[in-house]
Amino acid sequence: MNPPSTRRISRLFIILACALPLLCGVLHATNQPNILFIIGDNWKWPTAGILGDPMAKTPAFDRIAREGVLFTHTFNPVPSCSPTRSCLITGKAAHQIGERANLWSGFPKDTPVVTQLLREAGYAIGYSGKPWAPGNYEVSGWQENPVGPKFKDFADFHAKRDATKPFFFWLGNTDTATKGGKLPCLDLAKQKLDATRLTVPPELPDCPEVRDDLMNYYGGVMKLDDEAAAAISTLEKAGQLDNTVIIYTSDNGWQLPRGLANCYDSGSRVPLAVRWGKQLSAGRKVEEFVNVADLGPTFLELAGLTPPAEMSMHSVKNLLLGKADPTSRDAIFIERERHANVRHDNLSYPMRAIRTRDFLYIRNLRPDRWPAGDPDVKFIHDRPFGDVDTTRVKDVLLDHQDDPAFAKHIALIFGKRPAEELYDLRKDPHQISNVAADASHAETLKRLRARVDEWMKQTNDPRVDPAYDGWDKFPYYGKSSKRE
Numbered sequence: 001m002n003p004p005s006t007r008r009i010s011r012l013f014i015i016l017a018c019a020l021p022l023l024c025g026v027l028h029a030t031n032q033p034n035i036l037f038i039i040g041d042n043w044k045w046p047t048a049g050i051l052g053d054p055m056a057k058t059p060a061f062d063r064i065a066r067e068g069v070l071f072t073h074t075f076n077p078v079p080s081c082s083p084t085r086s087c088l089i090t091g092k093a094a095h096q097i098g099e100r101a102n103l104w105s106g107f108p109k110d111t112p113v114v115t116q117l118l119r120e121a122g123y124a125i126g127y128s129g130k131p132w133a134p135g136n137y138e139v140s141g142w143q144e145n146p147v148g149p150k151f152k153d154f155a156d157f158h159a160k161r162d163a164t165k166p167f168f169f170w171l172g173n174t175d176t177a178t179k180g181g182k183l184p185c186l187d188l189a190k191q192k193l194d195a196t197r198l199t200v201p202p203e204l205p206d207c208p209e210v211r212d213d214l215m216n217y218y219g220g221v222m223k224l225d226d227e228a229a230a231a232i233s234t235l236e237k238a239g240q241l242d243n244t245v246i247i248y249t250s251d252n253g254w255q256l257p258r259g260l261a262n263c264y265d266s267g268s269r270v271p272l273a274v275r276w277g278k279q280l281s282a283g284r285k286v287e288e289f290v291n292v293a294d295l296g297p298t299f300l301e302l303a304g305l306t307p308p309a310e311m312s313m314h315s316v317k318n319l320l321l322g323k324a325d326p327t328s329r330d331a332i333f334i335e336r337e338r339h340a341n342v343r344h345d346n347l348s349y350p351m352r353a354i355r356t357r358d359f360l361y362i363r364n365l366r367p368d369r370w371p372a373g374d375p376d377v378k379f380i381h382d383r384p385f386g387d388v389d390t391t392r393v394k395d396v397l398l399d400h401q402d403d404p405a406f407a408k409h410i411a412l413i414f415g416k417r418p419a420e421e422l423y424d425l426r427k428d429p430h431q432i433s434n435v436a437a438d439a440s441h442a443e444t445l446k447r448l449r450a451r452v453d454e455w456m457k458q459t460n461d462p463r464v465d466p467a468y469d470g471w472d473k474f475p476y477y478g479k480s481s482k483r484e
C-alpha cells in the first residue's frame, strides 16, 4: 500500500478543520444545551399572568411555563440583590460566603464561580443589564463582573458570540426595580392596564400614592416581559429555541415596604419557569420548594458538569426532568445580614428564617436594632429608614408619622420587631399577625426554631455563636449615609 501523499494529508486536515466546528455544534447541541437565564430585579410572586394576577401582562413568562415547567414555591436565599446573586453563582448559603451576605460587598476570589466554571467548560458567557450587583468586584481583583463580559442585550451577544460554543447568557432586566421615587413605567401602565383591577395588599396603606407605585410596578413587569420575549424571538429566528434551556425568574421580591430586605413573601418569593424544548413535558407544575441559589448548581448539571462538593445548594435538574430528587424540599431557609448601611456603627440587621407550606418563622437576632434602619440616619434622598427604598408610599408614611390612620402600617414597616415572628399562612397569607406568643402555636414554634438551629449548625453559620457580629465589620462600597 502506498503511503498517503502530502496532498491527501493536507486535504484531510482541511476537511477536519472545516468539520470540527460543525461537529462541536452537533455535540454541544446534544450534550451541552445553551442556557438563557432571565433574571428580573425585585419581581415578586405571583405577579405574572399565568399565576392569576389580572394586572400582570407576561405573555413570554406564561409561554415558558406553558411549554415547560412552572415552579410554584421558589424563594430567594436573601431578600437583597447582590447577596442572592452571590449565592446563585457560588452555589452556597449567604452565611457561607462572608462579606457577600451583605449588600454592596466585594467579591473575593475564594470559591468556585458557576459562570466561570461554565466558561472553562467551553461555554461562551455574557450578560446584559444587571449582573452581580450592586457591589465592588474590582477591589477583589476581578477585571470584569463575575458573571462575565457585558453586552448591550441578548441579540448583541447572540450576533457576536462564537457559534461553535454553547452559551450561557445572563439577561439581567431592571424594569421592575423602583427608580428612586420616579415612576418611569406609570404612563405605559395607565395606557395598557385597567387600574380598577388593582389590589392593594394589606401590608400597605390604600392611598393614591401606593396605587401609582403599584401601577408603575406593573408597567415594569410588562417591560421585563417584553425584553424576555425579544430574547426568545432571537432564539427562535436562529433555530436555537429548543436547544436552549430558558430559565426565567427574579432575584427577590418587590421593592415596596415589607418587600425587599424582608423575609416576608413580598420580599422573598419569586416566580420561576423553565423551558427546554422537548426535554421537558409541557405544562407541568413543580410544587417542591426551590431556592433561587439552587439554580447555580443546576446550570452546571445542565452543562453536564458535576457541581463542586463545596457547593451546598442543590441542582433542581431532577425536579425539572420529573425524576425523583433525594433532597428534602419541604421548606426554604431565608436569611439576611446588612442590606443598606443605614445604622450607626455600620450595624447589620441579622435574620434567619424558615418558610414551610403553612408557616413562616423569622428569628431577629438583634431585636434591639431597627429593621428598616436607624430613625436618625439619613440615607438616599435624605430620608431615614433606608432599608425601605424610596417610593411614593414611603414618602406618604414619613409625612404622616403622627397620623393614627397610618399608625398600623408605620409600625409594620418602620417599627422594631420581636426576637421571633411566626405567621400562620393558612389564615394570614400576607404575614401581618405575629402568632409567636400564641400558646396554640407553641409546638410549631418549637419545631421551626429547632429546624433553624439545626440548619445554622449544619451549614457552619458563624451566627451559631450568639456574640458573633462579623457582618458589621465588612466594608460597604455603596453611598454613605448621613449620621446625626
Ligand SMILES: [Ca+2]
Pocket: 041, 042, 080, 081, 251, 252
Ligand atoms: Ca433585586
